[in-house]
Amino acid sequence: MTKVAAIIGGGVIGGGWAARFALMGWEVRVFDPDPEAERKIGEVMGNAGRVLPMLYEAPMPKRGQITLVGSVVEAVTGADWIQESVPERLDIKHRVIAEIQGACPEGAVLASSTSGFKPSELQDGAARPGQIVVAHPFNPVYLLPLAELVPSAVTSPETVARAKEILTAIGMYPLHVRAEIDAHIADRFLEAVWREALWLVKDGIATTEEIDNAIRYGFGLRWAQMGLFETYRVAGGEAGMRHFMAQFGPCLQWPWTKLTDVPEFTDELVDLIAGQSDKQSGHMGIRDLERLRDNNLVAILRGLKQQGAAAGKLILDHDAMLRGPLGDDVPLVTVRRVVPVDWTDMNGHMNEGRYGQLFSDASEELMTHVGADRAYVEAGNSYFTAETTVKYLNETHAGEDIYVTTRVTRGEGKKLRLWHEMCRASDDAVLATCVQFLLHVSLETRRSCPPLPQVLEAVEALAAHHAEAGA
Structure with a gap:
C-alpha cells in the first residue's frame, strides 16, 4: 500500500523532508505558495538523490513521486504523515495546523519541524491536540538522521509510537525528548556555542574561519562519533568521568565564557561577521557548498558505518532492513x-x-x-x-x-x-x-x-x- 507524506512548507527543511520521504519510497505532496518552490525542491531532491543512496549497500526502495499541490487540503487529504515546516511564528503555525486538522485523517501523525516552540504551544486551540508532535530535524534532513521527537502531556501514546516507527523506517533516529523545554535539546547546545562565537568575533579574538577551524579540525570530529559526555569520559583516562570532573569541574567557576551575556546585535556586528564569512567562503555558490557538505558527510558517515558506531550503526541496521x-x-x-x-x-x-x-x-x-x-x-x-x-x-x-x-x-x-x-x-x-x-x-x-x-x-x-x- 502506498504511503503518503504531506509537507507543508517547502523551504530548506521542508524540501529536505520531502527528499527523505521520497527516496524511502513514499509518495510526497508538497504545499508551498512560493512561486520558486518547485525549482528549489527539485534542486534539493537532486542533491539528495545523488548522495543518500551512497550510504547504503542495499538497493534503495523505488523512489516515490514528489508532487506540488495547490492547497493545504489537497496535500493532507489521506496522508499518513504530515510535516509542518512553515516559518517560526506561532500565529502562522496555529493557522496552518487548524487548516491541516480540518482535512487530514485523524490517525495521521501531524509533526512540526519547529526548532524552538514546545508542542503544548502548538497544540493550543487545536481541534485534536493529541495528534500533534514536534519532529525537529537537522539540515540536511536527507542525510542527518537525528529528529528530536517531542510530545506534550496530551500527545497520544499512539502518535508517539507511530512517529517513532515511521522515522525509524525512513532511516532516522527519533530522539524522544521526555519533557517539554524551549528549543528542545540540541539547539540549546548550538545556541550556547553560537553566543560564545559571537563574542569571540566581536572582541576580535577570532575570525569566523578560525572558529570554524577550531570545530571542524578538533572537537567536532570527536562529537560526531562520541558526543559530549563520552568524549569527556575518554579525556578522563583510565580513571574515567569521575577523574575528568574532579580535574576540570573547577573550571566552571572561572570566567571563561559569556553564556549568560549576549553581545548587542548591532549593524556593526552583523557587518563584521557577514564580511568575514564572505571572505571565508563567498567564492563558492550555495550549491557548491551544499555539495561539499554532502560529500563530507557521506565520507564521515560511511566511515562510522564501517566501524558500526554512532550514526553509522543506524545506517548499518537500516541497510540490513532494506536487503531482500x-x-x-x-x-x-x-x-x-x-x-x-x-x-x-x-x-x-x-x-x-x-x-x-x-x-x-x-x-x-x-x-x-x-x-x-x-x-x-x-x-x-x-x-x-x-x-x-x-x-x-x-x-x-x-x-x-x-x-x-x-x-x-x-x-x-x-x-x-x-x-x-x-x-x-x-x-x-x-x-x-x-x-x-x-x-x-x-x-x-x-x-x-x-x-x-x-x-x-x-x-x-x-x-x-x-x-x-x-x-
Missing part, C-alpha cells in the same frame, strides 16, 4: 548500489581496489544465499578467495547507479568458481568483469575442506541450475 533475498534468477543480481564519493581516486574514477571490494560483496551475498552466512562463519567454516581476475572495461564515477550479476560456473566439493559482471544501471553497459575462484576452509585448521552438507547441497544445486540456464 536474491531469488532464483540466472544470473543472480547480487549487488545493487550507488558508487559513493569515498570510492574514487584523484581522477574522479572508482579506485581499482573498490572493484575487488564490490566483487567480494557480491560473493558474500551469494554465500549468504547458499547458507554460508555470518552464523556459518562464526561456527568455524568459510570460503576463502584463492584467485581473482578482474578486467576493467569502462570508467565508473561517484554517484553512478550500478549492479553486479553473478553466475556459479563451478560448484563441487570444496571448490567454487564465480563469474561476476559489474554493469551500469542506466544502460546495462558492462563496466568490469571478475572471475573468482574460492576454496572452502575450516577456520579452526585454516586448511581447505568440504563444506557442511547443507551448504554443499545448495552450492551444487545452484551450479547445476546455472549450467542448465546456459551459464
Whole structure:
C-alpha cells in the first residue's frame, strides 16, 4: 500500500523532508505558495538523490513521486504523515495546523519541524491536540538522521509510537525528548556555542574561519562519533568521568565564557561577521557548498558505518532492513548500489581496489544465499578467495547507479568458481568483469575442506541450475 507524506512548507527543511520521504519510497505532496518552490525542491531532491543512496549497500526502495499541490487540503487529504515546516511564528503555525486538522485523517501523525516552540504551544486551540508532535530535524534532513521527537502531556501514546516507527523506517533516529523545554535539546547546545562565537568575533579574538577551524579540525570530529559526555569520559583516562570532573569541574567557576551575556546585535556586528564569512567562503555558490557538505558527510558517515558506531550503526541496521533475498534468477543480481564519493581516486574514477571490494560483496551475498552466512562463519567454516581476475572495461564515477550479476560456473566439493559482471544501471553497459575462484576452509585448521552438507547441497544445486540456464 502506498504511503503518503504531506509537507507543508517547502523551504530548506521542508524540501529536505520531502527528499527523505521520497527516496524511502513514499509518495510526497508538497504545499508551498512560493512561486520558486518547485525549482528549489527539485534542486534539493537532486542533491539528495545523488548522495543518500551512497550510504547504503542495499538497493534503495523505488523512489516515490514528489508532487506540488495547490492547497493545504489537497496535500493532507489521506496522508499518513504530515510535516509542518512553515516559518517560526506561532500565529502562522496555529493557522496552518487548524487548516491541516480540518482535512487530514485523524490517525495521521501531524509533526512540526519547529526548532524552538514546545508542542503544548502548538497544540493550543487545536481541534485534536493529541495528534500533534514536534519532529525537529537537522539540515540536511536527507542525510542527518537525528529528529528530536517531542510530545506534550496530551500527545497520544499512539502518535508517539507511530512517529517513532515511521522515522525509524525512513532511516532516522527519533530522539524522544521526555519533557517539554524551549528549543528542545540540541539547539540549546548550538545556541550556547553560537553566543560564545559571537563574542569571540566581536572582541576580535577570532575570525569566523578560525572558529570554524577550531570545530571542524578538533572537537567536532570527536562529537560526531562520541558526543559530549563520552568524549569527556575518554579525556578522563583510565580513571574515567569521575577523574575528568574532579580535574576540570573547577573550571566552571572561572570566567571563561559569556553564556549568560549576549553581545548587542548591532549593524556593526552583523557587518563584521557577514564580511568575514564572505571572505571565508563567498567564492563558492550555495550549491557548491551544499555539495561539499554532502560529500563530507557521506565520507564521515560511511566511515562510522564501517566501524558500526554512532550514526553509522543506524545506517548499518537500516541497510540490513532494506536487503531482500536474491531469488532464483540466472544470473543472480547480487549487488545493487550507488558508487559513493569515498570510492574514487584523484581522477574522479572508482579506485581499482573498490572493484575487488564490490566483487567480494557480491560473493558474500551469494554465500549468504547458499547458507554460508555470518552464523556459518562464526561456527568455524568459510570460503576463502584463492584467485581473482578482474578486467576493467569502462570508467565508473561517484554517484553512478550500478549492479553486479553473478553466475556459479563451478560448484563441487570444496571448490567454487564465480563469474561476476559489474554493469551500469542506466544502460546495462558492462563496466568490469571478475572471475573468482574460492576454496572452502575450516577456520579452526585454516586448511581447505568440504563444506557442511547443507551448504554443499545448495552450492551444487545452484551450479547445476546455472549450467542448465546456459551459464
